[in-house]
Amino acid sequence: MDGHRERMAAGGEGAPRGGRLFTPGFRAIVASQAFSLLGMEILQFVLPLHLLNLTGSGTLYGAVVAVGFVPYTLLAPVGGVIADRTRKRGVMIALDALLAAMMAGYLALSGSPYLVGVTIAVLMAAFASQALYQPCVQSAMPHVVASDRLEQAVAVTNQLSMVTGIGGPVVGGLVFGFFGLAPIVAASAVCFAVSSVLTAMFVRVPYEPPARTAGLVATVRGDVADALGFLRSRPAMWSIIMAATLVNLFCSSFFNVGSPYIVTESLGLSNQLMGLLQAALALGGLVGGMAVAMRPGRFGIRSTPRLLMAATAGLVAVTAVLLLPVEPLATYVGLAVAYLATMACCMAFSIVATTYLQVESPGTLVGKVMALAMMLANFATPLGQIAYGAVFDLVDPWMVAAVAAIACGMVAARSGRAGIGER
Incomplete structure (x- = not known):
């Protein structure tokens, strides 16, 4: 058994033995994550909505959100290198503190004539911070929980993300609607500040500085190349990453684009019912995470x-x-039931895939492997959204759903042929 296997058999490098899930380290990360994710959901919901209310331009609204998403995809590999080569705790503290300061600055500039540019800058910075922040959280998990509890830990963090994904827009929308911009932006800033303080006080992740013999750019390039080389030597891991990417491309994108079109255009129902269908998707995610x-x-x-x-x-x-x-x-009603069940399966698959990649990656590559997986999956989502958006204008919705089902079935069949289910 090699050193990596021995590390994982012992419960992870720095991870506690004995199979506890809610270790002090894991509880601290969950608590800080709850505030950080809530602040991020409020930010992503309220800032573009405020811009939409001021300008009335749906095109501008969509463009701002799309432009803000670009750094998340491009910086994901850099985030993986940072997660594996720096103190994860320090990165998390700094990024949450930076976001808290940015939200306070945004509030001060909310009356600026350059509000569009300010909003784009804040959103891009927020997404960029998440590209650096999330690999740190993902790569910290094997250090704070035993390997036999890692799958449950990933499920808990995914459920937390789903809950904040529901709560952030709900709280943000209510507060913004009744009290205006200032209170909800201040609440987002407070969430980031609390997360930063909690991380500084309670989060502890073992760290051994790796050797660096080259410059920053060469180090990043070399580390990413090492991660890609490792994945090429592990066909099952690469197959899992590609399966997750294709599920985002064919399945998640269908729900994101198809749901509004089917409910409001094809069925002629209200926006309120569209919101409830989104809630059914979120509930399905919670069910899938809870099952795992x-x-x-x-x-x-x-x-x-x-x-x-x-x-x-x-x-x-x-x-x-x-x-x-x-x-x-x-x-x-039939769609809501089918959506809930499908999302539950997708969420369970996401948790299983994430856990497998964390467990099978060496300690020095966990962050980079997770970052590469995130980058590919997130790159696939907008491609799928653009494709589905065009197809829905050309054919009936049932045909689009059938294509999505065939594509997802092909991914499942390929996973079986790759021997993933036999491991």
Whole structure:
């Protein structure tokens, strides 16, 4: 057994033995993450919405959100290098403190005639910070929980992300609607500040400075090349990353683009019902995460093909519901059920894939491997959204759903052929 296997068998480098899930280190990360994610969700929801209210331009709204997302994709590999070569705790503290300061600055400049540029700059900085922040959190997990609890730990953090993804827009929308911009921007700043303080006081992640014999650019290039070389030597890991990327391309993008179109355009229903359908997706994510957290023994890398086939079955159900000659509300109810079940399977797959990559990667490569996986998955999402947006204008929604189901089924079949489910 090599050194990496021995490290993982012992529960991770610096991780506690004995199989506890909520170790002090994990509790500290979860607490700080809760505030940081809530602040980020409020930021991403309120700032573009404020701009939309001022200008009335949907095109500008979409462009600002899209431009803000660019740094997240481009900086993900850099975030992986930083996570593996610096003190993760220090990076998390600094980034949350920076975001708190930026939100305070935004509030001071909210009356500026250059508000569009300021909003774009803040969103780009926020997404860039997440590209550096999340690999630190992901690569810290094997250090603070034992390896036999890592899958549950990933499930808990994913559920936390889903909860804040629901709570942030709800809280942000209510406060913004009733009290205006200042209180909700201040609340976002406070969330980041609290996260920074909690991390400084309670988060502890073991750290051994790696040797660096080259300049910064050469080091980043060399580290990313090392991660890619490692993945090429592990076909199963590479297959998992590609499966996650393709699921984002074919499945997640379908839900993101197809849901508003199907509900409001095809079925002619209200925006409120569209919001409830989004809630069904979020609830499905919570169900999938809870299933893994409560019954981790039933999941694992062997379950990947089955989970993807179950997601395919969900998309087939969506296709069938759209073909039924029933009233729009009946179609809507069927879609909500199918959406919830499909999202539960996708979330369970995401947790299994993330855990597998964390466990199988050497301690010096965890951050970079996770960052590369994030970069590819996030790059696939906007490509899928653009493609689906064009296709929905050309053919009936049931045909688009059928294509998504066929594509997802092909990903599941390829995962089975790659031997992932046999590991």
